[in-house]
Amino acid sequence: MTRQKARLKNLGFCVAGIGFLMLLFMFFVTASWIGYEVKEVCEEAMLKYEGDRVEALTKLLEDDAADFRARNSAAWALGQLGDRSALAAVKKSYKGYEKGTRCDRSAELCQYELYKAVKLLEGGMNISAFVWR
Amino acid sequence: MLYKCKINITICYNDITFGGVVIDLRRAKILVTSFVCAIVAVGATSGNMYLALAGIVIGALFMALVRRRSAEVHIDERVEALGGRAARATFVIMSVFLGLLSLGFIFIGRNTGDGGLEALGTVFCYVVCLNCAVYSITFKYFDREHGGEY
Structure with a gap:
């Protein structure tokens, strides 16, 4: 019986360990991918607008002539970067978000995206940022 | 020992x-x-x-x-031993291959400014780490299963 218990315990540790590692792996891969996406959005913005990445993203966000998808991505990237100098620009576009409301990213500035960006820029925790920043 | x-x-x-x-x-x-x-x-x-x-x-x-x-299990010691060696060799070859590939991707990605390639290299690096960690855990598991103490 004790031998059986020891074997079960050993198996439990093994399965839990591998499960934990898989989760950790998925977290790191997702975080790396977020970093890659942020970099992509920054590069696209810097091709069109002058300044460093935060300035370029801010200009993209405020550009009414730009595509909504690109502007939403800019808001998301600003939140991910967490540079407080962009807070004023993001807050200017933020009109308020009600929980549960859906948005069409290609037709409007997504308030949920801006809400998340404001939260992150105000010092909210971004658990994936340490991997890629 | x-x-x-x-x-x-x-x-x-x-x-x-x-x-x-x-x-x-x-x-x-x-x-x-x-x-x-x-x-x-x-x-x-x-x-x-x-x-x-x-x-x-x-x-x-x-x-x-x-x-x-x-419970039809025919355990052939030779097949078991060969399987173990093949698995270990596969592990080593794949780890080294993916490790080198990831380093190459990161290096080329950084030099050419290709973010996608760099991200792929990073992911391969994580795969290699995961591989090594899972190997260690399964090694420990089988070691205990077969009566090892360390």
Whole structure:
């Protein structure tokens, strides 16, 4: 019986360990991918607008002539970067978000995206940022 | 230092009990194969792909369950040893290959400014780390299973 218990315990540790590692792996891969996406959005913005990445993203966000998808991505990237100098620009576009409301990213500035960006820029925790920043 | 390793040789049971009736495993295999063939034939002639697929899946599932119940395990020490060595060699080759590939991707990605390539290299790096960590855990598990103390 004790031998059986020891074997079960050993198996439990093994399965839990591998499960934990898989989760950790998925977290790191997702975080790396977020970093890659942020970099992509920054590069696209810097091709069109002058300044460093935060300035370029801010200009993209405020550009009414730009595509909504690109502007939403800019808001998301600003939140991910967490540079407080962009807070004023993001807050200017933020009109308020009600929980549960859906948005069409290609037709409007997504308030949920801006809400998340404001939260992150105000010092909210971004658990994936340490991997890629 | 030598470590003793237990090798369990399981006796082969060729009979399975199914609803109180003892069936020879070979006959069970023949029965299941005929069943799968019949279902696939019916599915194919009636143009029902799902039926054919269901037949195959059920057949495979049944055989897997029957194998487990009948405990038909032929453990050949040579095959076990070869499998272990092949697995270890595969692990080493793949880890080294992916490690070098990831370094190459990161290096080229950084030099050319290709973010996608760099991200792919990073992901490969994580894969190699995961591989090593899972190897360590499974090694520890099997070590304990076979009576190791360290």
